[in-house]
Amino acid sequence: MFIIYVEEDDGDLSGRYQSTLDALSSLITKRGRFASNNQSHRFRLLFHYLKVLELEDAVSQMKIIHVAGTKGKGSTCTFAESILRCYGLRTGLFTSPHLIDVRERFRLNGIEISQEKFVDYFWCCFHKLKEKTSNEVPMPTYFCFLALLAFKIFATEQVDVVILEVGLGGRFDATNVIQKPVVCGISSLGYDHMEILGYTLAEIAAEKAGIFKSGVPAFTVPQPDEAMRVLNEKASKLEVNLQVVPPLDTSQRLGLQGEHQYLNAGLAVALCFTFLKEIGIEEKNCLNQTNGLPAKFISGLSNAYLMGRAMVVPDSELPEEIVYYLDGAHSPESMVACAIWFSKQIKQNQESNQKRSEQILLFNCMSVRDPSLLLPRLRSKCIDQGVDFKRAIFVPNVSVYNQVGSSSNVDPSAGSRTWQLGLQRLWESLARGEARSNSRSDYKGKEEVKSFVFSSLPLAVDWLRDNARQSKQVRFQVLVTGSLHLVGDLLRLIKK
Ligand SMILES: Nc1ncnc2c1ncn2[C@@H]1O[C@H](COP(=O)(O)OP(=O)(O)OP(=O)(O)O)[C@@H](O)[C@H]1O
Ligand SMILES: [Mg+2]
Numbered sequence: 193m194f195i196i197y198v199e200e201d202d203g204d205l206s207g208r209y210q211s212t213l214d215a216l217s218s219l220i221t222k223r224g225r226f227a228s229n230n231q232s233h234r235f236r237l238l239f240h241y242l243k244v245l246e247l248e249d250a251v252s253q254m255k256i257i258h259v260a261g262t263k264g265k266g267s268t269c270t271f272a273e274s275i276l277r278c279y280g281l282r283t284g285l286f287t288s289p290h291l292i293d294v295r296e297r298f299r300l301n302g303i304e305i306s307q308e309k310f311v312d313y314f315w316c317c318f319h320k321l322k323e324k325t326s327n328e329v330p331m332p333t334y335f336c337f338l339a340l341l342a343f344k345i346f347a348t349e350q351v352d353v354v355i356l357e358v359g360l361g362g363r364f365d366a367t368n369v370i371q372k373p374v375v376c377g378i379s380s381l382g383y384d385h386m387e388i389l390g391y392t393l394a395e396i397a398a399e400k401a402g403i404f405k406s407g408v409p410a411f412t413v414p415q416p417d418e419a420m421r422v423l424n425e426k427a428s429k430l431e432v433n434l435q436v437v438p439p440l441d442t443s444q445r446l447g448l449q450g451e452h453q454y455l456n457a458g459l460a461v462a463l464c465f466t467f468l469k470e471i472g473i474e475e476k477n478c479l480n481q482t483n484g485l486p487a488k489f490i491s492g493l494s495n496a497y498l499m500g501r502a503m504v505v506p507d508s509e510l511p512e513e514i515v516y517y518l519d520g521a522h523s524p525e526s527m528v529a530c531a532i533w534f535s536k537q538i539k540q541n542q543e544s545n546q547k548r549s550e551q552i553l554l555f556n557c558m559s560v561r562d563p564s565l566l567l568p569r570l571r572s573k574c575i576d577q578g579v580d581f582k583r584a585i586f587v588p589n590v591s592v593y594n595q596v597g598s599s600s601n602v603d604p605s606a607g608s609r610t611w612q613l614g615l616q617r618l619w620e621s622l623a624r625g626e627a628r629s630n631s632r633s634d635y636k637g638k639e640e641v642k643s644f645v646f647s648s649l650p651l652a653v654d655w656l657r658d659n660a661r662q663s664k665q666v667r668f669q670v671l672v673t674g675s676l677h678l679v680g681d682l683l684r685l686i687k688k
């Protein structure tokens with residue numbers, strides 16, 4: 193079947209934008225595309241696509257900061273962008289995934305690209321590529337296209353610096369088509385996407401180190417030994433000067449919340465310092481923090497902004513009764529980071545607020561994730577910090593089906609309740625386990641932990657609001673986590 197995508201040119205921008213998103217979602221592929229030979233084949237095609245788009249020269253001249261890692265890539269890039277903008281540089285930032293609108297992935301001078309520009313650049317690339325497709329050379333897949341689009345946008349807009357977040361892995365990631373970044377960063381490594389990247393930290397680290405380029409300096413945060421060994425090996429083969437940066441001093445105010453952000457911020461500082469030096473802006477050495485940071489670094493770090501990471505949002509209908517704590521954590525390590533952040537927030541709030549509060553978990557994770565590595569960590573870390581969930585709610589994500597262009601993954605679990613019922617069983621069994629292991633009478637009540645499965649997020653939000661209306665003296669503090677898509681769905685819902 194042939195589908196012809198027609199760009200509506202009736203002057204109605206929102207209609208044009210919608211048809212652009214439709215065309216974009218035609219590039220979403222099913223799972224299975226990551227068979228290893230397919231991966232390298234797809235990667236090689238990127239060089240061809242760049243030629244078709246006449247972007248080879250522009251990309252080779254771009255001044256790029258390239259960041260891979262399991263967790264903290266987006267935050268690190270966001271800090272780096274914010275710092276460099278304070279130096280008056282024109283910045284281009286490419287991150288993933290997005291929460292509500294695909295344009296979040298492309299920022300020019302810190303601001304999401306306009307619909308108008310997005311539509312124009314999109315069709316320019318889409319038509320050029322479509323003309324050259326054949327059986328041997330198919331259209332690029334979703335993420336690949338977005339990366340090419342980023343190059344097109346940043347080249348045409350003539351930015352001074354491009355900050356590029358790897359989509360997945362490193363070696364075969366579409367962003368790795370670049371040949372000579374100014375500096376590379378590897379943020380915290382951990383276990384995620386193992387079916388693609390490998391099941392040991394060493395294998396995962398090797399994939400991420402695939403972004404190292406001969407002679408290009410690189411920085412990383414303190415890593416587990418197994419990962420660090422591989423990063424060092426890969427670096428020395430390519431004569432990459434790889435340095436480990438300590439977390440930033442916690443006295444520095446950051447625009448992104450959570451203790452783990454000090455790791456990301458430290459990495460961003462090292463990347464920016466090196467970048468600035470490379471383009472001839474000498475700053476006092478920020479790699480040695482005892483000197484204190486330059487004012488522009490301080491301002492950049494404290495103004496950085498990224499949606500859905502440790503974000504506190506009151507409900508749009510009942511702002512006094514319901515507050516959402518949103519964090520897109522979806523790996524074991526980030527669950528712990530999220531639990532620590534949430535508990536801290538709750539405790540701070542208890543001190544400053546008279547109203548009684550109740551903590552509720554609103555959770556989902558994609559079926560590629562192993563919930564038995566996520567929920568127990570989240571629960572026990574919160575309890576360690578003295579915060580317990582009275583109730584837990586499990587819902588499917590909406591975006592994977594309904595939001596055009598919102599995700600490159602169609603999650604097979606999203607349509608049925610089986611997955612959510614499994615999450616609920618796991619949660620209940622954790623609660624029962626705790627109740628059994630604590631014979632003290634004050635723990636008895638925990639046997640009645642209440643958990644619910646709703647067939648959609650809007651139903652869950654309605655239920656929360658009904659309950660909040662009924663019990664006016666209680667403030668609901670709802671932790672929404674497990675999936676960035678869930679966080680995006682909720683933001684979209686409560687924005688209305
Ligand atoms: N250094 C870190 N260590 C552990 N967890 C982290 C770290 N940085 C961020 N996180 C957690 O990971 C979540 C996503 O953060 P961020 O967007 O910066 O990472 P990412 O690597 O871009 O993730 P993704 O794989 O979704 O693109 C955050 O909400 C937070 O819970
Ligand atoms: Mg990831």
Ligand SMILES: [Mg+2]
Pocket residue numbers: 265266287288289357
């Ligand atoms: Mg990201």
